[in-house]
Amino acid sequence: MTRRNVVRDTLFATIALALLSVFGLCACNAKKAPPPEARAPAVQPVKIGVIAEFSGPFADYGKNIENGMRTYLKLHGDTYAGRKVELIVRDTTGPAPDVAKRLAQELLTRDKVDFLAGFGLTPNAMAVAPLSSEAKKPMIVMNAAASTITTKSPYVARVSMTLPQVTAPMAEWAAKNGIKKVYVLVADYAPGLDAQDVFKKAFTAAGGQIVDSVRVPLRNPEFAPFLQRIKDAKPEAVFIFLPAGEQGIAFMKAFNERGLAKAGVKLIATGDLTDDHVLSAMGDPTLGLITTHHYSAAHDSPENKEFIKAYQEVSGGKRPNFMAVGGYDGMAAIAEVIKKLDGKLDGDKAMATLKGLKLASPRGPITIDPETRDIVQTVYVRRVQKVGDELYNSEFEQFPNVKDPGK
Amino acid sequence: MLTNLIGVLFDGAAYGGLLFIISVGLSVTMGLMNFINLAHGAFAMLGGYVTALGTTRLGLPFLLALPLAFVASAALGVVLERLLYRRLYKSSHLDQVLFSIGLTFMAIAVATYFFGSAQQPIRLPSVLTGQWRVLGIDLGVYRLFLLFVVIVVTAVLGFLMKHTRFGAQVRAAVDNPDVSAGVGIDVNGIFKWTFGLGCGLAGLGGALGIDVLGLDPVFPLKYLVYFLLVVTVGGAGTIKGPLIAALVLGIFDVAGKYYVPELGAFAIYALMVVLLAVFPAGLYGKRA
């Protein structure tokens, strides 16, 4: 095997391939565009590509979003301006931006969807956003909560919430209610750090003092050392941000076991911790926990009661959570767009309709900010209480018309 | 300051002790059968679910459900050893790794199917909750219980290995299986019962660990690194090795998070790399 052979062979192979590929690209470019689909007298359905997580550790995200969307269709029908709504649901399997992007590309080019929707996780939403610009199709974010998502493309609108939006009110409430010294504990990943920064800024601006702050590893099994630190620092309250479910449960168990609750240290957090979907499983250790969020299943309004009833029929008896509401309101927004444009969908006109759109959501009144295309809504302060036999987040105070402070 | 240090040491030791109970079986399996069993965590998970369901669905007292976890995992271990593991003793480590990963996936899928992907709640008896004030330091009762169990298990294992015929046979088989067989030791039987014992201990550890480590279907993969860490650093084939390694790792992890929380998860990996560089065969490694 002489060196000349290697070089020659590789060169030859690469040139051959390169020629073939250039030929292929040019040939495809020169191909005439396929003739427009023959429009049968029957009207084309409005296709919505739903990209979310339906398997793996985040399986509930997608399921809740889809159930929320279908609840809306159940209550208000599936035909708007004479066009039927069709949901094409695809699974990203978890935080997999390359998969999400591929699914979006396939939905846009193969299935020719009119809207992209869903997005339970931020990285997936971030990866898909540029595609909505390129294809000029509206992208409705129904859960992902990082502030910057709506800045990635002028075709993105969000109906869920942003992390800073629900965190800042917590800080303000704490300062107003006699809590002066707070210890901050967050999970060491981007949302946790965002929550930490927002809380610190808002709390110190309101006159409070951050005693100390610590970041725990994302997959942390042991909270003992961190709780010991908190015990040493003797704060009045602890603000935590942890992924809902296992980490939250572990922390609260350890918190109670160490006697911190008995010593009078309050626990405050964002409502992700007491997500309606997992609240019952978290059990009694959560009683008394004060959180801020934009939706509670215990919200007392006729829209919410109707929503919960229909949701239980669609999902098989489950309680809706904030992701379900995101799906519901996202579907409502899409329906409004179809109605207002009388079925003649165009990306730019759709975005113009979405800007400033007001909806009466099961959570309360919501608006889509005309400048940032992000959601403006009421953030509630709630306490975990037993209502009947079950645990609920009971709202007792509110901050109306909160915009995303991150922008 | 000193009380804090002692508190940290105590927490770390309890945590490490728990890791030891789960991992000691893996160490013996690897040292004895030279088999890399990445599915070890699945046996721990089984013990955890047996106890969780025993206490919540069957209403058994926690302390009764613990031995049940041991028995269930041990039984499954013996059965699988006979049916499947035995075929792969002579195979390459790669094959063993792949096989055990396959088993782990199956275990995770089965657990998800039957129990859902959420955390399993456990109700501890109230006598085991809270803290006791011991010599002016607040120590968690459950952790004291853990340490107690670790001491008992270590003592029993040590007694088993040093003062019983079975233990002598195991030690012989670890040193040299061919010669042991030549001397008339039923090496196959030894493998079977040792594997069962190791899996049983894993199940016990899994049950004990629900309160500390949590329990969900992804448990075997989530904590795999820790179990492997203990065995790699401690050296496969011994009991002392994993014990020391687990205690060191547990204390180091907890102390790291308490004194230098910015290090976070790196502390434990950094320690592992350092220890492996200095002791390539583990602290007390037998197999070179």
Add this chain to the structure above:
Amino acid sequence: MLEHTMINPRASESTRTTLLHDRWPRSEIAFWLVPIAAFFAFPGYLVLGSQILITALFAVSLDLILGYAGIVSLGHAAFFGVGAYTAGLLAVHGWGEPLTGLIASGLIAALLGFSVSLLVVRGQDLARLMVTLGLGLTLQEAANRAASVTGGVDGLGGIATWKLLGLFSFGIDGRVAYVYSFVVLCGVFVLLRRLVNSPFGLALRGLREGPRRMPAIGVSVRRVQVSVFTLAAGIAGVAGALLTQTTQFVGLDVLGFPRSAELLIMLVLGGAGRLYGALIGAAVFMVAQDFLSGLSHVYWQFWLGLLLVLVVLFAHGGIIGGIQRLTSRAQKRRAA
């Protein structure tokens, strides 16, 4: 004939049939025509296609380590991820030229591979497993920590890959991405095929089958292991960079354990130690995953685990091994 020389009658199938074999038989050429045909036949699936090609490249790099040098690695995604983030960071900071980005990523991944290999060659199988596993986890944690640079969990967006060769821009239809990935895969594969059929390749195989005997014939075990590990790391880095450049986004998942584990499964499925096994395994796995994505994830995981167990117990050598067994049986029948 050189191709069928039997050096050792009890050698494994791979040495018996493909020893220092230089020509491209028709079956191989036909194999490479398949992706080309797919380009024209499935214009709607090109995005999936380019991801399959990239994963195939990644799998081939693992085959070098695992199938040829016999090193068990559970953290190969570390190099893939490093390559991916290098390309991503270059693009975010203003340099989005694809080809140079590719080379830079490969070099940096190879550098990391070199440093790690020094630790890997020291230990036994278990220690190697730990080191590689630990490396993947540590890097993922580091990337998570350095969120201001890498975007952390939210991922690194805003990557704009420049036009390939200044002419072809990466569009939403995925055509340029597909051709780009295919050409890179081909080029690397041709080189590797050469390598594997050279004296170095023989040394690799000797290493896998009898590492203790190699020094007796003058081969430095350590040097061979270090070189192959470094090369494999570099190729994995190239694959990672390809993914970033074609999807224009990087997330933490490129460094994760599931990626390493899935790669291992693909390789085993296709058959390790034969280069083509990696390609076939990657293609079959990803197509099946896409096809069965409607199926409940629980079922997918269970059957995958079962498949793995069965392959190890009964179908050693994966798909390629099975094909080879069938063809050799057919040959024997013809000869009889």
